[in-house]
Amino acid sequence: MIELLSYQFMQRALAAGIIISLVCGILSFFVVLRRLSFIGVGLSHAAFGGVALGFFLGVEPTWTAIGFCVAIALLIGMIKHKGKIQEDTAIGIFFAANMAFGIMLIGLSHRYNVDLFGYLFGNILAITAYDLKMITVVGSLVLVITALFFKELLFCSFDEEMAGICSIPAVPLNYLFMVLLSLVIVVSIKVVGIVLVSALLVIPAAAGRQFSSNYRGMLLASVLVGLLSALGGLFLSYRFDLPSGSTIVLLATFIFGLSFLWRLWGPTLYT
Amino acid sequence: MKVLEINNLTVVRDGTVILDNINLELEEGQSLAVIGPNGGGKTTLVKTILGLLQPQAGSIRIMGLPPESVIRKRPGTIGYVAQRAFYDPDFPVSALDVVMMGKYGKIGLLRPVGRKDREEALSCLETVGMANFAFRPIGQLSGGQQQRIMIARSLIIHPRMLILDEPTSGVDAGSQENFYRLLRNLQSALSLSIIQVSHDIALVPSYSDQVACLNKQLFLHGKPDDVMHSDILKQAYGCQVEFLFHGTMPHRTVEEHRETS
Numbered sequence: 001m002i003e004l005l006s007y008q009f010m011q012r013a014l015a016a017g018i019i020i021s022l023v024c025g026i027l028s029f030f031v032v033l034r035r036l037s038f039i040g041v042g043l044s045h046a047a048f049g050g051v052a053l054g055f056f057l058g059v060e061p062t063w064t065a066i067g068f069c070v071a072i073a074l075l076i077g078m079i080k081h082k083g084k085i086q087e088d089t090a091i092g093i094f095f096a097a098n099m100a101f102g103i104m105l106i107g108l109s110h111r112y113n114v115d116l117f118g119y120l121f122g123n124i125l126a127i128t129a130y131d132l133k134m135i136t137v138v139g140s141l142v143l144v145i146t147a148l149f150f151k152e153l154l155f156c157s158f159d160e161e162m163a164g165i166c167s168i169p170a171v172p173l174n175y176l177f178m179v180l181l182s183l184v185i186v187v188s189i190k191v192v193g194i195v196l197v198s199a200l201l202v203i204p205a206a207a208g209r210q211f212s213s214n215y216r217g218m219l220l221a222s223v224l225v226g227l228l229s230a231l232g233g234l235f236l237s238y239r240f241d242l243p244s245g246s247t248i249v250l251l252a253t254f255i256f257g258l259s260f261l262w263r264l265w266g267p268t269l270y271t
Numbered sequence: 272m273k274v275l276e277i278n279n280l281t282v283v284r285d286g287t288v289i290l291d292n293i294n295l296e297l298e299e300g301q302s303l304a305v306i307g308p309n310g311g312g313k314t315t316l317v318k319t320i321l322g323l324l325q326p327q328a329g330s331i332r333i334m335g336l337p338p339e340s341v342i343r344k345r346p347g348t349i350g351y352v353a354q355r356a357f358y359d360p361d362f363p364v365s366a367l368d369v370v371m372m373g374k375y376g377k378i379g380l381l382r383p384v385g386r387k388d389r390e391e392a393l394s395c396l397e398t399v400g401m402a403n404f405a406f407r408p409i410g411q412l413s414g415g416q417q418q419r420i421m422i423a424r425s426l427i428i429h430p431r432m433l434i435l436d437e438p439t440s441g442v443d444a445g446s447q448e449n450f451y452r453l454l455r456n457l458q459s460a461l462s463l464s465i466i467q468v469s470h471d472i473a474l475v476p477s478y479s480d481q482v483a484c485l486n487k488q489l490f491l492h493g494k495p496d497d498v499m500h501s502d503i504l505k506q507a508y509g510c511q512v513e514f515l516f517h518g519t520m521p522h523r524t525v526e527e528h529r530e531t532s
Contacts, residue, residue, distance in 0.1 A: 033359075033362065033363075035359075148381050149381075151372075151375050151383070154364075154372075157362075158359075158362055158372065159353075161323070161353070163372075164323075164342075165321055165342060166346065166373060166375065167343065167346035167376030167377070168375055168376045212363065213363050214363050214364065214365060214408065215363045215364055215368070218363050
């Protein structure tokens with residue numbers, strides 16, 4: 001176990017895993033409370049379109065993915081705000097359109113050897129020093145912004161209309177949250193992949209919710225579940241030679257199962 | 272001083288006239304019951320006063336200012352209690368947390384909630400008689416208790432005017448009268464102006480200084496007794512409305528549903 005940590009790729013994997021599970025754990029708290037679980041799926045697939053755009057244009061895919069994903073996030077937010085189309089309908093449309101768009105661009109660029117599989121399913125053991133730097137910068141930025149607006153985001157999650165009447169800028173905060181989500185999704189892609197990143201934005205808080213009936217306890221539990229899944233998943237994937245991204249998500253799902261049993265039969269925590 | 276002035280207000284939504292040339296005034300410290308049938312535009316009126324809907328014509332002034340500027344620049348002028356307390360009954364917050372939320376806008380962005388805010392929230396819970404439930408998850412409280420929490424939340428900013436939209440729709444009949452009495456007490460203790468929108472024509476008017484009947488048009492604006500004795504209700508509801516009186520307080524209604532038109 002100790003010699004495991006002496007490998008540089010493993011150190012980077014652990015650092016990336018800790019940061020991403022921490023950030024996803026906190027964002028998942030709001031995703032679950034705002035019932036936005038489907039949006040993780042929608043935005044991570046928007047990121048696929050963005051990655052393909054990067055390959056097509058021959059620029060670093062992370063940047064095109066960030067731009068593309070933020071644009072789609074704002075568009076979904078706008079559709080929700082204008083209120084003529086249901087949010088889940090909008091996500092459903094963009095979800096399919098972005099995948100199709102991505103695949104069409106890959107086809108047009110005639111580069112079938114690009115490592116799309118890496119983006120789809122992620123490989124935390126293959127992340128570079130540059131990737132880790134991106135994750136650290138974006139992750140810290142998102143953490144700080146979320147902490148600064150925590151009470152307002154909480155109120156908007158509870159009752160958006162009332163928050164607006166109580167002089168809280170609910171609509172701009174809504175957009176802000178969508179942008180934060182997009183940023184985290186794009187940098188998480190290398191770790192757990194497009195397909196699985198939405199799981200990390202739902203499962204930790206879904207489990208945390210079962211452990212506590214107060215948001216403080218729920219938040220703490222969400223972060224812990226995220227960390228435990230990432231570190232435990234990494235260790236298990238190394239030990240048993242399993243794909244790391246799916247091991248992390250399956251471990252998180254297993255913890256959710258335990259938390260559900262806790263809610264059924266365990267004591268309720270009010271803190 | 273007038274806390275609310277509405278002049279020639281017309282609101283159209285999706286091509287339908289919901290409010291037609293409404294005029295209304297409320298003096299400071301007075302309470303007003305707006306009653307009327309479902310679909311009569313009561314909630315639309317509330318949303319327009321709160322600046323959530325834009326009128327097609329006419330104006331609204333709250334303490335002399337249009338609604339949007341009051342919400343944006345003077346947090347703490349209007350307290351609002353909605354018909355449905357909140358959306359997720361399983362939301363993980365305690366009663367005290369919910370009351371403190373009312374203060375968030377005033378505390379401002381980037382600032383944490385302090386101990387003083389917490390003490391204020393506790394004293395608001397005491398005002399509405401819910402201090403013993405401060406640490407209960409909000410979803411475990413009854414409909415009437417939840418609405419008391421919502422009143423406490425609206426009181427934490429020391430509003431001049433309280434607006435309630437069908438506040439007792441999820442409250443059992445036995446607790447409703449207690450709820451109205453609480454409002455009446457708050458009105459005199461805090462010299463609050465209160466607007467309460469309700470379809471409860473039996474009880475609400477007897478706890479208000481003035482009554483207005485709303486069914487697209489605002490039919491009257493006067494003292495409860497005058498309204499109840501007049502044909503105005505019949506006009507607003509489009510059917511016969513009779514009252515059984517206990518003294519001057521109408522306690523029950525008997526409606527005869529004959530179409531008049």
